[in-house]
Each structure stands twice: as C-alpha cells, then as structure tokens.
Amino acid sequence: MIPHIHSTKAIVTLLIAALAIVISDGTPGLAQAFTDGAPGLAQAREKADETAQPANNEKNRKKIRKEIDEKLKAREPLYPRQAESLAKQYKETAAIVARQGSDPKPLLEAAAYFESQSE
Amino acid sequence: MKKNFHITRTLLASMTIWLALTVGAMPAFADNAVRLKILIIATGDVAEDPGLAYIKPVLEEMGVEYDVLNAGARDLTPAILASTSAGTACKAEDAGCVGNYNGIVMTDSDSVPSFTPSEWDILHDYQKDFGVRQAVLSGWPGTYRDPEPPYGVYLDYGLVYSSSSTDYDAHWTVPPAYSKEVFEYVNRTNPLPITDFAFAANARNDTNGLRDGSVPHVEPLLRTQGDEALVSIVRYMIPSRTTPVREVMISTITNASFLFHSKVLAYEFINWVTQGVFVGARRVHMAAHVDDLFRPNSLWDPALKKDNPANIYRLNGADINNAVSKQAAFRAAHPLARNFKLDFPFNGSWAVVDPNAMPLTVNLTEDLVAAVAATKANFRFINHTFSHPDMAKAPVPANAPCDYVTFTDISAIEAEIAKNRIVWSLLGLPERSQNNRVLVSGGHSGLKDPRCTNDSALHLDMFDVQADDIAFDAGGANPLFLEAAAKAGVVYLAADSSQRAENMEQYIAQYKDDSPTDRLMLPRWPTDIFYNVTNPSQLEDEYNYVYHRRYISAGQNPCEIPMAICAPRNYAEILMAEADMALRHMLTFKKWPHFFHQANLARYDESGNTLQFDWLNAVFTEYERMFNLPVKNYPYYLIGDYTSESLNAKSATIHATWNRTTNQVTLSADKAVPHLLATGLSGGERYGGQFISRISVNTNSTAFAVDRALTQ
Numbered sequence: 001m002i003p004h005i006h007s008t009k010a011i012v013t014l015l016i017a018a019l020a021i022v023i024s025d026g027t028p029g030l031a032q033a034f035t036d037g038a039p040g041l042a043q044a045r046e047k048a049d050e051t052a053q054p055a056n057n058e059k060n061r062k063k064i065r066k067e068i069d070e071k072l073k074a075r076e077p078l079y080p081r082q083a084e085s086l087a088k089q090y091k092e093t094a095a096i097v098a099r100q101g102s103d104p105k106p107l108l109e110a111a112a113y114f115e116s117q118s119e
Numbered sequence: 120m121k122k123n124f125h126i127t128r129t130l131l132a133s134m135t136i137w138l139a140l141t142v143g144a145m146p147a148f149a150d151n152a153v154r155l156k157i158l159i160i161a162t163g164d165v166a167e168d169p170g171l172a173y174i175k176p177v178l179e180e181m182g183v184e185y186d187v188l189n190a191g192a193r194d195l196t197p198a199i200l201a202s203t204s205a206g207t208a209c210k211a212e213d214a215g216c217v218g219n220y221n222g223i224v225m226t227d228s229d230s231v232p233s234f235t236p237s238e239w240d241i242l243h244d245y246q247k248d249f250g251v252r253q254a255v256l257s258g259w260p261g262t263y264r265d266p267e268p269p270y271g272v273y274l275d276y277g278l279v280y281s282s283s284s285t286d287y288d289a290h291w292t293v294p295p296a297y298s299k300e301v302f303e304y305v306n307r308t309n310p311l312p313i314t315d316f317a318f319a320a321n322a323r324n325d326t327n328g329l330r331d332g333s334v335p336h337v338e339p340l341l342r343t344q345g346d347e348a349l350v351s352i353v354r355y356m357i358p359s360r361t362t363p364v365r366e367v368m369i370s371t372i373t374n375a376s377f378l379f380h381s382k383v384l385a386y387e388f389i390n391w392v393t394q395g396v397f398v399g400a401r402r403v404h405m406a407a408h409v410d411d412l413f414r415p416n417s418l419w420d421p422a423l424k425k426d427n428p429a430n431i432y433r434l435n436g437a438d439i440n441n442a443v444s445k446q447a448a449f450r451a452a453h454p455l456a457r458n459f460k461l462d463f464p465f466n467g468s469w470a471v472v473d474p475n476a477m478p479l480t481v482n483l484t485e486d487l488v489a490a491v492a493a494t495k496a497n498f499r500f501i502n503h504t505f506s507h508p509d510m511a512k513a514p515v516p517a518n519a520p521c522d523y524v525t526f527t528d529i530s531a532i533e534a535e536i537a538k539n540r541i542v543w544s545l546l547g548l549p550e551r552s553q554n555n556r557v558l559v560s561g562g563h564s565g566l567k568d569p570r571c572t573n574d575s576a577l578h579l580d581m582f583d584v585q586a587d588d589i590a591f592d593a594g595g596a597n598p599l600f601l602e603a604a605a606k607a608g609v610v611y612l613a614a615d616s617s618q619r620a621e622n623m624e625q626y627i628a629q630y631k632d633d634s635p636t637d638r639l640m641l642p643r644w645p646t647d648i649f650y651n652v653t654n655p656s657q658l659e660d661e662y663n664y665v666y667h668r669r670y671i672s673a674g675q676n677p678c679e680i681p682m683a684i685c686a687p688r689n690y691a692e693i694l695m696a697e698a699d700m701a702l703r704h705m706l707t708f709k710k711w712p713h714f715f716h717q718a719n720l721a722r723y724d725e726s727g728n729t730l731q732f733d734w735l736n737a738v739f740t741e742y743e744r745m746f747n748l749p750v751k752n753y754p755y756y757l758i759g760d761y762t763s764e765s766l767n768a769k770s771a772t773i774h775a776t777w778n779r780t781t782n783q784v785t786l787s788a789d790k791a792v793p794h795l796l797a798t799g800l801s802g803g804e805r806y807g808g809q810f811i812s813r814i815s816v817n818t819n820s821t822a823f824a825v826d827r828a829l830t831q
Contacts, residue, residue, distance in 0.1 A: 061741075064695045065379050066286075066314045067684070068703075072377035074681040079375070082169040086373075089162060092231050093259050100264055106283050106318065107259060113285070113316050 073117075080118045087114035151211035153218035153249050155398050155775035155784065157185040157389070158200070160242075161226045162233055164189060169375045170226025170256040176376065177385045180708050182399030182768055182796060184775070186220070190233035200245040211248045217776060218249035222392025228258025228369060229274060236265040236273040243331065246365045250779065254388040255369040260320040260348075269330065276353050276369050277335025278320035287313040287343045289380075294338050297352065299829050300395070301340060301368075302387050303808040304748045311341065311745070313380050317372040319347035333357050333364050340368075350384065352391075368392070379699065382706035383745060390809075395827045396784065396799035398775050400811040403705050403742075404751045405456065406712035406758070407735060408643060409720055410559065410650075412465035412500075413487065414507055416718055419651045421660040424669075425576050426651050432718045433469070436490030438729075441722045443497045445732045453739040459752045461720075461731075462712065463491075464503035464559040464613075467542025474506065479538065481545040492546050499754050500548045503559045505538040509573075510565030510600040521571035532603035553756045556610035559643075563615040565600030566591050566640070582673065591640075592620035598630050605634035611759030616642035616711060624762045639766075641759055643714045644704050647697055648730050650716035654723035655690040658730060663687040697734055698741040705742065705750070710758045748807045764794040773816065777825065787820040801826035 073079055090111035094104035157178065161171040171187065178185050188195060197208035201218045209216035223242065246253060260278035265271060291307035305311075322337035329335075333355035339348035350370045354363035368391045374381040386401055412434070420427035442461065450457050468474040470488045471481055482488050504510075509523035510532060517527070526532050536558060543551045560566075562573075568589040575584045589595030591614075604612060614621035626637040649665075652658040666684045670677040677683035688696065701713065719730040742750070753761070772789040775797075784800060795816045797803075801824040803812030809828050814821075 060692065061695055061699075062312045062314070064692060065312060065699050068696060068699050069314045069378050071681055073375075076375075076377055078166050078172060079169070079377075081166050082172065082375075085163055085167040086169065089227065089231065090259070093229055093261065096229075096231060096263065097259075097261060099266070100262075102261075106280055110259075110283060110316060110318070 083114045083118035087111045087118060090114065151216070151218065151249055151780075152776050152778045153221040153251060155184065155221050155393070155396065155777055156219065157183060157222045157224055157392060157397075158220040159185055159187045159224045159226065160195070160230065160234070161187055161189050162230055163191050167191075168226050169373070173374050173376045173381055174224060174226070174256060174385065174388065176707075178389065178399075179769075181389065181397075181401045182765060183389060183393075183397050184399075184773060185224075190230050190238070195234070195238040195241055197241055197245070200241070201249065218245065218251060221251060221394070221396065221777060222389070223251060223253040224388060224392060225253060225255045226257065228255045228276065228371070229261060229263060236263070236267070239273050240331075243329075243365060247331075252392045252394060253365075253367045254392045255367060256374050256388060257370055257372060258318075260318055260369065260371050265330075271330030272328070273330060275327070275329050275335055276320075276351075276367065277323050277337040278348060278351065278353075278369070278371070279323055280318055281321050281347045282319045282343070282345070283317065284319070284343075285314065285316050287317060287319065287349065289313050289341045289343060289349050291340065292342050293340050297338070297340070299808060300827075301352070301391060304386065304746055305383065306743065306745055306747050309744045311380055311383055313349065313372055315373045315375070315378050315380075317349060319343045319345070319349055320371060322348055322351065329355070336363075379703060382703055385706070390798075394799075395809055395829075396777055396825055398773050398786075398795065398797050400796040400798045400806075401708040402751050402806060402811070403708065403746070403748050404710045404753065404758075405459070405701075405705060405738070406462060406710075406752055406755070407731065408462045408464055408501065408559070408712045408714040408755070409717055409731060410464045410503060410714055411507065411717045412463040412491065412503075413469035414466040414717065415469070416716065417651060418653060418718065419649065419657050419661045421657065424664055432653055432721060434487055434717050434720055436486040438720055438722050439487065439490035439494055441727045441729070442720055442731075443494050445727060445729060446497060449732055449735055449739075452736065453743065455743060455747070455749050456735075456739055456752065457749075459735075459750075460497065460499050462499045462501055462755060464501040464714075465539070465542075466503050466505060466507045466561075467539045467546075468506035470542055470546065479541050479545065481542060488546070495546065495548050499550065500543065501554060501557055501559055501755050502536060502539045502543070504535040504561055505542070506535065507561035508535060508564075509562065510560045510597055512568050512595075512597045512599075514571050519571065522569075522574045522577055523571070526599060529599055529603045529606065532600055533607050536603065536607040536609065550754065550756075553754070555608055557613075557756045557759060558604055558607075558609040558611070559613035559755075560600070563613060563618070563621070563643075565597045565604075566595070566612070566614055566621060567618055568595035568597070588618075590619040590621075592629075596627070596630050598632065601627060601630050601632040601638060602634070604638055605632040605636075610636075610639060611641050611756065611762075612638045613714075613755075614640045614642045615645060615714075617645050624766060626766070639759060639763055641711070641755070641762060643712045644701075646701070646713050646715065646734065647693065648715055648719050648734050651718060652730060653718045653721035654730070655733075658693065659688075659690050662693055694733060694737040695741075698737040701734075701738040702742055702745065705738075710751075710753065710761060712755065712758070765796075768792050768795050771816075774820075781822075782825045783822045784825055785820050785822050786814070786816045787818060788816045789818065791815075791817045797823070799825055799827050 090107045094107035097107060098104040161168045165172040201209050201216055203209050260276050260280055262272055263274040265273050289311045293302055324337055336354045336356050337351045339351045341350035342348055349372050353367040355365040356363055415431045415433035417426040417428050418430045418432055450459055471479045511525060513525040513527050514521045570587050572578050572584045578584050616622040622642055625640050627640055628637045647662055649661050652661055667677050667687050670680055670683050678685040715731055722729055771792045774787045775784055777784045793815050794813050797812050797814055798809055800812045803810045810826055
C-alpha cells in the first residue's frame with residue numbers, strides 16, 4: 001500500500017511542537033521553535049516559555065481532568081439522588097453543629113452545593 | 120429512623136462503665152483473631168450513598184470480602200461485630216471469640232442521623248478490643264457531643280474546619296514513619312488536584328479527648344496548598360500508653376467513582392483498614408492491541424467528514440521496523456513498563472499469496488509480511504480471523520438489505536479461525552498453542568446484532584447507526600458464531616467494553632453453543648485514537664467533528680450533551696484527555712486491554728512518531744507523575760487465564776482468619792480455589808511494597824505466615 005503521510009506533512013510539522021509539550025516538556029525541538037529572530041528576544045522568550053509551559057500544562061491538564069470528571073458525573077444515573085442524599089445529610093449535620101454552638105455555615109454551603117448538583 | 124434506639128441507649132450506659140474500667144488496662148492491640156473481611160457502614164444503598172457506590176466496585180475487583188451495614192435501615196450491635204457460634208456478642212478475651220471484621224469503612228464521617236452515639240461507642244469499642252482500624256471516605260471533620268446521658272464527646276477526629284472548595288491543589292505530606300505503609304504506590308512528589316467538593320481542616324492536636332479517655336492525634340497525609348489537612352491518620356492516644364488505642368484514616372474530600380482523585384485514593388482506604396492483610400490483591404495493567412495487522416483500511420477525510428474509500432492505508436515494513444525502535448525507546452523512557460510489548464490481532468488473509476488457495480502460502484516477498492516475520496520476537500500476536508468478516512446474525516429474511524455479508528453455516532466461521540492459525544504457523548509467530556484459546560472477531564462482531572446497519576455513510580438519516588442494535592444481553596449474539604468458536608477450541612472471546620452488556624467479564628452461558636463449557640467474554644477498552652487516522656491532524660479533525668462539530672451542525676449545543684465536548688481540542692489536549700481516561704481505566708485494576716488499529720502505528724513524521732506511541736507515552740508520562748507501581752503487560756491468553764481464576768475465586772466462599780498471636784492467616788473455602796490472590800502473606804511477588812501471593816485453597820484449613828513488608 002502507498003503511505004499517505006506526504007499529504008499532511010506541513011500540518012504535522014506544526015503539531016510536533018504541540019505534541020512535545022505533552023510528551024516531553026522542554027525538549028530541544030520545542031525550544032528551537034522559539035529561537036528564531038533576535039538572539040536576546042529569543043532567549044527571553046525561551047526563558048519565559050520554560051517558566052510558563054509547565055504551569056500552562058498543569059492548568060490545562062487540570063482543566064481537562066475536571067471536564068472529564070464532570071462528563072462522567074453527568075453520565076452517572078444515580079448521582080442526582082446521591083447528591084440529594086448528601087445535601088440532606090449536611091443539613092442534618094448543620095443542625096447538630098448549630099445546637100452545639102458552632103457555625104453551621106460551611107455545612108449549609110455544602111448542602112447548597114450538593115442540592116445544585118442534584119438538579 | 121431506626122427502631123431500637125432506646126435499647127441501645129440502655130446498653131450505652133452499661134458500656135460506658137465498662138469502657139471506663141477497661142480502656143486503661145488494655146494492651147496496644149489484644150492478642151486475638153479477626154476474620155479477613157471489611158464492614159462498610161453506609162448511609163443508604165448505592166443509589167443514595169456515593170461512598171458505597173465508590174468503594175464497592177474497588178473491593179469487588181480486588182476480590183476483597185466485605186459486608187454492608189446500611190445504617191439507615193439497621194442498627195449496629197456488638198453481636199454483628201463479634202459473636203460466638205451461638206450468635207451472642209463476645210469480647211476478644213473470651214475463648215474462641217473471633218472478630219468478624221479486620222477493617223471498618225465508614226462512607227460518611229458522622230453518618231447522621233442514622234448512626235447514633237451508642238452505635239459509635241459500640242464501633243469504637245470493637246476497634247479497641249480487636250485492634251481494628253477504620254477509614255472514613257468523606258464528610259465533615261466535626262466533633263460531636265452526646266446530648267443524652269452519659270453525655271460527653273463520642274466522636275472527634277481532632278480536626279477543626281478551615282475552608283471548603285471544589286478546587287484544591289493537594290500535596291502529599293506522608294510522615295516518614297508511615298512511608299512504607301500508606302500511599303506507598305503514589306508518586307508523592309507531584310500534586311493531586313482535588314476537583315470536587317472538599318472540606319479542609321487543621322489538626323488540633325490538643326489535649327481534648329473523647330468520653331472514653333482517648334485523645335486524637337492527627338497526622339495529615341494530604342494537604343491543600345495552604346497546608347490544611349484533606350486526608351489524615353488519627354491516632355487515639357491515652358496518657359498511659361505510647362501506642363494508639365484506635366486508629367482512623369479520614370478523608371474530608373468527596374469521593375465518587377467518577378472522580379479522578381478518588382481513584383488515586385481508593386486502594387489506601389482498603390489497605391489501611393486491613394493493615395495490608397487481606398484476601399485479594401490489586402495490580403495495574405496496560406496492554407495495547409493494534410488490531411487488523413496486514414489488513415488495509417480507509418482513512419478519515421477532513422474535507423468529506425467521513426472515510427474516503429479512495430484513501431487507504433496499510434502498514435509497511437518501515438512502519439514495523441519503526442515500531443520496534445519506538446517500543447524500545449518507550450520501554451527505556453518508562454521503567455514502569457520495561458517489559459511492554461504491543462499485541463497484534465492479525466488477519467492472515469492479507470499475508471498470503473492467494474487467500475483462496477489451499478495450502479496457503481505466506482507472501483514473504485511482500486514488504487510488510489517480511490518485516491513482521493523478521494521482527495516477530497518483539498511483539499505478541501492474536502487471532503483476529505483470517506479475513507475480518509462480520510460474525511453477526513444473518514438478516515431475516517435472508518435477502519434483506521444489509522451493510523455486511525453474513526455467514527449461514529458454522530464451517531465457514533470455523534474456517535476463518537482455522538486458516539488464521541495456519542498463517543500463524545507459516546509465519547512462525549510466537550506462542551501459537553497458548554493463543555489457540557483466544558479470538559478477537561472483526562469489530563467484536565457476533566456478540567450483538569447491528570441489524571444490518573453499521574455503516575453511517577450508508578444511513579445518513581441515522582444520527583447513530585448503533586441506536587437500533589440488539590445488545591448481547593437482549594439476545595443479539597450470534598449462536599452460530601459462538602458454536603463455531605467453541606468447536607475451534609476458543610475459550611476467550613474479546614468484547615468491546617463500550618457496548619451494552621459487554622463491559623463485564625462473564626461466561627457466555629445464556630446462548631447455546633453445543634459445548635459443555637462456556638466461552639469467557641474479555642472486554643477491551645476503545646480509545647479515541649480512531650481506526651481511520653494515521654496522523655495528528657486527521658485525528659484532531661475527526662475527534663472534534665465527532666465530539667463537537669457534528670452536534671453544532673445538527674443544531675444542538677455540545678455543552679449540554681454528556682458525550683460531547685464544549686470546545687474543540689488540539690492534539691496535545693486530545694492526548695491529555697486520552698491519558699486521563701486511560702489512567703482512570705488502569706486505576707480500576709481491571710486487566711482489560713485498550714484496542715487500536717493498524718493505521719495508528721503509521722510513522723507520521725521523519726522522527727518516526729506514531730499516534731500509537733504518542734498515546735502510550737502520554738499515558739505513561741501521566742501515570743508516572745501520579746504513581747510508582749509497575750504496570751503489568753500480559754498477553755491476552757494470560758489475561759483470560761487470570762480472569763478465569765478470579766471469577767472462580769469470587770464464586771467461592773472464602774474463610775480467612777488472622778490470628779495475631781501466631782501472626783498467621785488460616786484459609787479455607789467451600790470449594791477448591793487453585794489460584795487465590797492474597798496480600799500481606801509471606802512470599803509471593805513483591806509489588807508496590809507488599810507481598811501478593813497466589814495460593815491454593817480448598818475445604819481443609821491451611822495456615823500462612825503474615826508478612827506486611829513494613830520494613831522493606
């Protein structure tokens with residue numbers, strides 16, 4: 001069979017940088033992408049990138065993780081009822097905490113959170 | 120509310136007196152015996168209690184015995200925890216008294232209103248008497264006073280609430296004294312994001328104690344970025360002793376099966392409460408099946424938004440040689456996967472000179488076939504049928520329009536299996552005899568009935584061509600296929616875990632296959648590295664079309680559709696999402712492989728990168744950020760063997776008792792279990808800092824020495 005790599009070579013070249021972000025942070029290939037232009041500026045950008053990239057990766061990873069958590073939560077048929085139970089429990093704990101003379105506010109906030117989740 | 124609250128209150132008064140008399144005189148942990156079983160105290164059933172729904176499948180996958188006490192429906196009594204053969208409550212010092220549980224899991228920290236102060240006292244008494252630990256999966260880090268006699272604090276985790284959030288960047292702070300015992304499997308150098316509701320608290324570590332005289336001493340294991348405790352060990356101390364009278368691990372993070380952080384934490388709740396001694400075990404697995412070796416397939420066309428039959432791809436010799444070097448590089452880069460091999464389910468029809476000729480002759484002059492033959496020792500192979508035909512039921516009537524050709528007799532299906540075995544032998548591929556018991560049908564066909572619609576390009580009126588499928592559990596499997604597989608000696612059949620009723624390991628007993636034994640279904644996980652893509656741009660385009668753009672084109676809002684994504688992702692983000700999902704799969708401890716297709720192994724750039732190894736590298740990079748456990752990479756036939764062993768063990772009633780005096784576990788079962796996994800017994804494989812044994816158990820009792828490996 002004839003390989004069909006040639007047709008996408010240009011796009012692939014651009015994507016290698018993106019891939020390198022995930023697979024091996026700070027690889028030389030990725031750094032080279034920022035070394036065009038004035039040497040001082042390039043170095044500064046490279047430095048800035050070294051600092052920003054792990055933070056961006058972490059931020060992006062967390063964002064995606066949260067998105068997946070939320071998607072899986074939305075597909076869990078029992079969750080609305082479970083969240084409703086949690087809301088009820090936290091309200092009951094809040095009542096006990098209040099009777100004991102402590103602040104029930106965090107528990108009421110938790111109850112509100114799970115109430116919203118049950119909808 | 121429960122019925123016998125007044126009874127337990129009376130009991131409480133007498134117990135309090137007893138507690139006051141005995142707590143000071145008790146040894147650290149009494150020399151006594153406990154059954155190896157966990158008691159889960161839940162606030163409801165799985166439909167109401169997310170903690171129960173979370174921990175139950177983990178225990179089941181690991182093969183750990185457990186009971187559930189729904190605190191909302193039943194009172195906890197001393198006899199539930201320890202009783203004589205006559206059913207009356209007993210104490211550790213009573214002759215022949217064995218504790219019924221070697222670990223307690225509370226799904227909620229206070230379990231109000233179901234769990235009364237007297238029930239807490241009963242529970243704490245048992246823990247102190249038998250030296251049994253407790254884990255709390257989630258909840259409020261409060262202190263609770265009994266408003267009724269005998270008054271006083273009956274529940275106190277030694278924590279004071281400090282904040283709550285749905286977004287913490289938690290970091291590990293496991294004290295060195297616990298480093299060989301708790302969260303040993305975690306890479307503690309990296310943060311663990313907490314992505315759902317959690318309370319954070321500060322350790323009090325003051326002198327305030329409970330009414331039994333014990334004082335909680337808190338050691339946080341996982342903290343927020345502000346150093347507040349999220350998961351802690353609480354040791355209940357009394358002044359006259361240096362060892363705790365009771366130990367609890369408490370998490371104030373919401374835990375549920377769908378949360379990533381929960382998957383990271385799950386094992387330790389079980390390991391902690393059992394003190395690392397339990398029937399069952401866990402290992403992390405990864406196998407990657409690259410389906411359709413030798414077979415060409417059409418590719419995604421970004422302009423058409425569907426496959427283009429004119430654009431096909433079949434691996435070549437250079438791709439295979441590249442895979443050898445990429446696999447070696449992958450192993451070197453990821454020591455936790457140092458023995459990793461790709462598995463190739465192959466279709467021999469495209470590896471022979473003439474697929475219709477008999478005898479068959481392999482086409483060693485052909486570039487791909489020659490490369491596979493030359494590099495075969497680097498990979499594993501699986502029978503994927505000779506020509507990848509559809510094994511689904513024939514339509515009724517027989518001449519009804521159908522997207523695929525079907526078989527109407529068993530011999531033709533058998534020939535598909537047998538001819539591929541001949542190619543196996545002709546190519547001299549490794550481990551043929553072991554693999555005779557395994558089959559992956561083309562497209563997992565034969566296990567459901569697509570009702571002749573499986574090509575979306577031919578059914579533009581159908582948004583989802585699978586919507587009308589008859590699933591495996593609804594009678595959709597093809598009995599002819601199952602009978603042919605049985606006749607060919609196939610024992611293990613691959614299934615697609617994304618299909619209804621195919622997402623569990625199960626014997627196929629509900630279909631007649633003219634065989635005294637049943638085939639065992641082995642699910643495989645699909646990924647979003649689609650079968651029809653060779654490079655990142657193709658994947659990006661199809662991924663974003665499938666999960667985002669097609670919903671917009673249909674006038675729907677993808678943000679409101681659980682299967683869809685709100686915004687398109689680039690290749691790096693797709694790999695991040697894929698790595699995240701694969702880790703979630705790995706942390707179920709299931710042995711299921713992930714499946715891909717031959718086009719994914721195409722070398723798409725001058726560096727030899729491939730979608731397949733990009734995926735594997737992304738998964739293992741993320742895995743190693745979180746864990747330090749070696750990843751098991753088994754051949755599929757061995758996955759079948761181990762699955763069969765595990766199902767056999769789960770079908771038996773295991774009796775296991777840990778005698779702390781002799782430090783031995785005595786095991787027996789109601790039937791022979793030749794391969795039972797147990798953790799914390801001397802010998803066996805050292806994995807994640809613990810010993811995992813594969814032992815033989817039968818109706819006679821056998822004693823095994825305990826080794827918790829705490830010094831290694």
